[in-house]
Amino acid sequence: MKCRHCNNNLTHVFCDLQTCPPSNAMVKLDNVNSPEIYYPLKVFVCEKCWLVQVDEIEKAENIFNDEYTYFSSYSSSWLAHAKNYVDEMTERFRYNPDSMVIEIASNDGYLLQYFKEKNIPVLGIEPTANTASLAKNKGIESIVDYFGSKLASEKLLAKADLILGNNVLAHVPDINDFVKGVKLALKANGVNTFEFPHICNLVQHNQFDTIYHEHFSYLSFTALKSVFEKQGLEFFDVQELPTHGGSLRIFAKHKEDTSKEVLPSVANMLKLEKDLGVNTSKYYQGFQEKVEKIKFDFLHFLIQSKKEDKKVVGYGAAAKGNTLLNFCGIKGADLISFVIDASPFKQGKFLPGSRIPVLAESSLKEYCPDYIIIFPWNLKTEISQQLNYVRDWGARFVIAIPELTIF
Ligand SMILES: [Zn+2]
Incomplete structure (x- = not known):
């Protein structure tokens, strides 16, 4: 396997999570008797450019299809984050x-609606038709396609004052072509921002459940700087954000654009990573x-709870939980009875791989579990406050x- 940025041979395995189905491929009731496809999930680090990456085993088109069930607007804290960014x-x-x-x-x-409220013209690029049609209902025009140099040169040439992307950079198989597209679509004095989970938090806080097939790269500022420079783009600022367990927001401009000063935050972040x-x-x-x-601690907890006749459920039918459950080899609802999710698109379906049923929150009160596992640990405060009523029957998170x- 070759590095997707610099073409170096990849030999250093960072993490091997064995095999699992794509993390967002929920199983419908009609399909519970059908097989699922399991793909290896092995992460390499390039020892030349330091890009951490998985192989593109499954084509991106097969992952982000109309069954894709991630709708950003179902998280209130994420909406608040989007609004703050726009302001x-x-x-x-x-x-x-x-x-x-x-x-x-x-x-x-979920985000462009706030620019639209300020009468600033917007255009969305979104590969999944079902999510894009919801944007259209909000009056936000979207091109249903993958972003890259082809789309940028055909439809977006030097059009954008601002190009932004939140949690997309890691999802891109051909990161060089994607950043080339940014270069093409940006006006001479335009600004580009991307937010992505910082790999330093993944390493430091064991966030291995952020690894899944849809995430092709795990990004450091150092590795990304090399990707952007190759396309003639330059970072002029970077911010650290608390989202997704610790993210970076990078600010890029054309290298030729001298109207913006490169702020000290850029050198500081490079030094922090070097240290x-x-x-x-x-x-x-x-x-x-x-x-x-x-994995062993989590399995020990589940088996111990089972032996003590405790009832265990989960909260949050998202990719993170699926990586954890599949890496732990959990199958069926014998250790975790069900998982709660606020999205009606997920309720009534089953988690990929583990096939644990997904139910609406009302099931909590009927079942009165002893333990609720919060899979999106980055939202543990928000979720435990929202579910505070479960303390009435002594449940713990x-x-x-x-x-x-x-706790
Ligand atoms: Zn490389």
């Missing part, structure tokens, strides 16, 4: 009715052992990552 960017770069904002992976219009050792092999060693310890914790 901050409009203030800083003075966007107005003559500007053009393009969002890549615009989903159901951690991001550009050394040693930094990526020992992760597999940490991940296996989480559980997270498995960064280490097994009952």
